[in-house]
Amino acid sequence: MTAPVCSPPSKPSAPNSGPEVACCTATADSRTRRGAFLACSGWLIEALHRTGRTEEAGQLFNDLVSRSNDLGLYTEQIDPSSGELLGNLPQALTHLAVITAATVFASPLP
Numbered sequence: 001m002t003a004p005v006c007s008p009p010s011k012p013s014a015p016n017s018g019p020e021v022a023c024c025t026a027t028a029d030s031r032t033r034r035g036a037f038l039a040c041s042g043w044l045i046e047a048l049h050r051t052g053r054t055e056e057a058g059q060l061f062n063d064l065v066s067r068s069n070d071l072g073l074y075t076e077q078i079d080p081s082s083g084e085l086l087g088n089l090p091q092a093l094t095h096l097a098v099i100t101a102a103t104v105f106a107s108p109l110p
Contacts, residue, residue, distance in 0.1 A: 035079055035086040036078050036079075038067075038074055038076065038077060038094040039093045039094045042100060042101040045057045045060050045061045045101040048060065049101075052109060054105075054109070057101075065098070067083060069089075074089075074095055075089045075090070
């Protein structure tokens with residue numbers, strides 16, 4: 001597998017189309033896969049909540065939580081079109097971002 005090549009955040013194809021924040025392209029087994037970096041989704045939820053956009057943060061948080069696998073684990077990336085989990089499993093950075101988002105989201109705004 002070659003190192004991922006990251007591109008700027010892409011514009012979602014439809015409103016609330018999922019946790020597509022930053023996309024990376026990685027080549028493995030002669031296939032090229034493009035996935036959204038899930039840790040960025042947690043960071044986005046945190047930023048939205050801290051800036052008063054709590055309802056939007058809540059919707060994204062619920063969407064992110066629903067995308068874990070059957071054991072509640074997250075990978076590094078997700079395919080934005082199919083929802084297939086891609087990359088390393090489990091991915092500690094993604095889990096940390098989800099936990100931090102949950103903690104911040106559960107806290108009242110100052």
